[in-house]
Amino acid sequence: MNFLLPLLALLPLPEAAPSRPAAPAPKYPVAAIPAALREGAHAVLRADDEVVTVKSASRLVHSIHYVVTVLDQAGDDFGLLTTPYDALTSISYLRGAVYDADGKLLHALRSTEIRDQGMGGRDGSLMSDARVRFADLRQPQTPYTVEFDYETVSDNTLFYPSWAPQAEEGLAVESASLRVSTPGSLPLRYQERQWTGPALSHSAVDGQEVYEWKLANRPSLEEEELAPPLRYTTPMVALAPGIFEVQGHKGNASTWQGLGQWSYDLNANRDQLPPATVAKVAALVQGAPDVRTRVQRVYEMLQSSTRYISIQLGIGGWQTFPASSVATNGYGDCKALSNYTMALLNAAGVPAYVALVGAGRHHADLRPDFPSLQFNHAIICVPMTAPKADTLWLECTSQTEAFGYMSSFTGNRHALLVTPRGGQLVSTPHYDARHNRLERRLDLFLDATGGATATARTLRTGLEQDQYASLLHDLAPAEQKKYVTEHLRLPTFTLTKFNLAAASTPTAPAVVENLGLTLPGFAPPTGKRAFVNPNLLSRLPALPALIGERQAELWLPTASLHTDTVRLHLPAGFRPEALPTAVKFSTDYGTYSNNFQALPDGTVQYIRRVDLKRAHLPRTAYTGYVDFRRKISIADKAQVVLVKTES
Template sequence: MRCIPFAFILFAGSALTAWAGPAPKYAVAELPAALRENAHAVERRHDELLTVKSAARTVETVLRATTILDEAGSRWASELVYYSSLNRISYFRGAVYDAGGRQLRQLRSQDIRDISLSDGFSLATDARGRVADLSQPTYPYTVEFEYEVVSDNPLFYSTWKPQATEQFSVQEATFKVVMPAGLALRFQERRLPAGTALAQSTVAGQQVYAWRVQNLAALEEETDAPPVSELTPAVFTAPSAFEVEGHAGQLNSWADLSRWTYELNANRATLPPALVAGMQALVAGETDERARIRKVYKFLQANTRYISVQLGLGGWQTFPAADVAAKGYGDCKALTNYCQALLSAAGITAHAALIKAGADEHDIRTDFPSSQFNHVVLCVPLKAAKADTVWLECTDQTNPFGYMGSFTGNRHALLLLPEGGRLVPTPRYGAAENRRQRHADVYLDANGNAKATLRTLRTGLEYDAVAGLAGLELSEQKKRVSNRLALGNFTLDKVAFQPLPTTATIPGLVETLALTLPGLAPPSGKRVFITPNLLSRLSAPTPAVGERQTDVWLDYAFTQLDTVQLHLPASLQPEQLPAPVQLTTPFGTYSSQLQALPDGSIRYVRRLEMPRTRFARADYPAYLEFRRKVSAADKAQLVLLKTDA
């Protein structure tokens, strides 16, 4: 064996080091095993710094390094940085590392795309962003992003949520806020781990607030669990005083935010005299207050359309009502302000209200006054009934009168009043309103083939899912209906939709279907087996592996009513009817039964009502048992005997 001179080894090692690039970091082998368990991605490091320069300017600096363990974690390989005319990006950098921590490449300018983020309703956003994707074909790998955003819209301070989703663990995350002298920070801590305490200090006359978490294990995704935002650590921050493009305000209460927004939009509701006279003529002779409001709302829907205008202060300040009257369009603020002016011309008082809109959005944090809103709606208190209010969505030309639905219902809105407004609840849609009521006539022949006619009424939030179907082409209607019918072999022969009258308290849509169902109940010897519950079978949740970790959170209340009339040929008779099922629990009530009628048909009646509620995790086994019993009853079969066999 030949020996290599020691000096040569030193030289070769130095040369390799010189050409090896940056020193390795974020090696996956260094990850604690506990952080990889149940995780698709691990936050190796997340440092967020909010520097408040003044009441009119903030600077947010973020560094994030995330190890992507598998394909399900690949969403974390990209980063989206928002910007607008009031928020500019100082820099946006990134790099990607292999499993050993060696840098594969850095983020290049051509890797960053500039995109529009308009959502069609927002209150205060220019809706643009820069997005970068450092995805790799081989797992695991680590991405690192750094960026800085300078904001002249200090209404929005940072919200720190280091663990944003299930199956995502955190090795280390820090959050720091630096406040100038004379400007107080408002903050609220939620669910911080034991031992995680605020570190507060004074540096060069500035107040520094710092939080840090380490080694947060991934949460397992559980059925019917609260949203992860209610389970993981968070720190919410907000200004006590702010200034947007010269408009200063305070933010120590909801009244403060309401007053600032109201004053910003004051004196913008003047209408042309001819339009004022038109509104007065429109409601002349109408004594019913709600009917007068309906006429004005119908005029709004017929004569305006929505466009998004969210530039700078325009994200908060409305177009004048006269401009909307002349042009026929506006954003959510402008159309709401315009409708308010139309109602005022008709002698009706209404108030604009800020709201957090979105079908998947949860209610605001009512105990922490801050800017949490993205939309504006109109609140119309009725004089005739002190406890009654009409709510109007002014951006939608087809929205039913007074209906908020899943977009803005079941949450709080902030009234905009000159003296400062308050939070008020929007309409609540519970089990009584969210109804799906179906009647089916099924005509079975001796060979188990069937024809069926289904008439289904959906109201409330059940209506939301089908509201747009009536306006589609027939081919598209059939496609969408077919995709959601949980049936095996079938042909959709007819589709028809009929909305409830516009005077209905809760909007609804009646869907009528005609189906051909070959082999619905194929014979087996001298028996035929059929499941009377054609379309409303509730599956049982998958049991948790190990001990349940979260509460049971049922966030959607509904009522389902099903009647199925089975019309049988003379050659088929029921062998035995299954016993009725009746379940009454805190989780919901259920009943189903079969009845033989004098004309030889069999009637199946089912009712399921579920509340919107929350239960302790100790109640999960009882909830699971309820769902299992419902599932078993829904799948129960009726046995028919062939009398001519």
């Protein structure tokens, strides 16, 4: 018998060479993106898989898996993730990784690389528990792909997240999905907007209602001239609660009445003023001839004695500080200042209401057919009775805003009036061409060598004055002059005189601008003749011609009326040889006219008038609007021909 084999079996085996861990399999290679999605795109959304789980009337969990391939430097911002949170919202986890063009892992996000910072104002004017976490996986070379996974848990169910996978210009979508799970006792409220994807999938699983939406293979878009924002043209799903609860305060957001009732109850009994303040108001309005005067005196008192400071702490984002606090401290946020103003007006015997509004020059108006919290600001509404029944509106956070004026910040939109009977949807002031005017008077003095000087007085009213009112109140005169100098569309000039001043008109607040200009080489003679365009400051440029088929509607955002009167003072030895023929035309977009006239005193007068409409028009209207602007551009270039007289 061979005893060697059992003996060998007992001997230790030689150690095997250590194995290397297998390299991770490539993920999201750029080559896998369909060519049609790469065309014209700066980035491609490879996946946007979002899951919203409603745990209860007071808790919601939002999980997101987000993958985007950045194709060029213009898409670099997609490599940066910002995740806000606050006292009512926490971040459960945040993970990330970045891959090269072939899908090979370049780097996994480390926790030490995630920055966390508060969103308070640098000047101390903002008290907020809002914070944000930043994860930056941008790379120096493109293309690359970033992948993020994160989850937030919110105890603020007043807001449900909305899903808009393609709300950015230059972003193509390869795949995106939204899944919402909610108890049957808390039915989901949703609104599909511009929806072109597959039909909603809805099922019931173990007492949960489950909703699913999917989108795929959507090429990138470019924002077209005078088009609605992409949120009005690309598919999205808006979500909102019915029953909700925030820090023990229950409400029903399924109607505007219910949403306003929650806000009213949340802020009830916070309008009590100190006796000294009540006495001050009584003395202030004593002898006022009418309600409007009483309101104006109270508003001027507010502006002179308070300042704005934003305070967003927990439910304090919706619940005001007591009016007594503002009276004592002299500051408050928009809710507190509006509540304080309402209390002051009540002390003056004038009923008033807080109104919630979505504020901002470019903030879209709310969707009246989808009750939900679409607001970020509070203002005051003062209903008026006969004989002057126009409602008064007050912006309570500004120390400089004109009395009763809403500006482009809150004008021309809906607001929710908060009353003891609940919410009522109303409209803020509508500003049209009667209010938004630019009236310019310009004297242009030519010399025999072709140089010129000019003086111009421009009155801007309504929305036309908003930017200049900001300049007047926010910048020093030197900075105002710098801004105006940079925005004058003139080839060569020196600004010799400059002044801005506030004014008013019967219809709207105004700003008056006075300029003095030196214009070397303005209209050099050619032989015996000189060619002069008297439209020095108001030329309206043409728009680019349409290439391909227009996709979006035409939105003309502001109605306005511009009038120019120019007096052309001729140099000695020159007379007008030919004046342009008058031009006049009217379209669905507005009207235009100009006229040239030789006056008995030897000057030439040029009068121009442009009345522009505010409108939302079908996409087919863009071609006609381009033609309208082309005609204006041509008419604005019309020249007066001067000829040198024989000596």
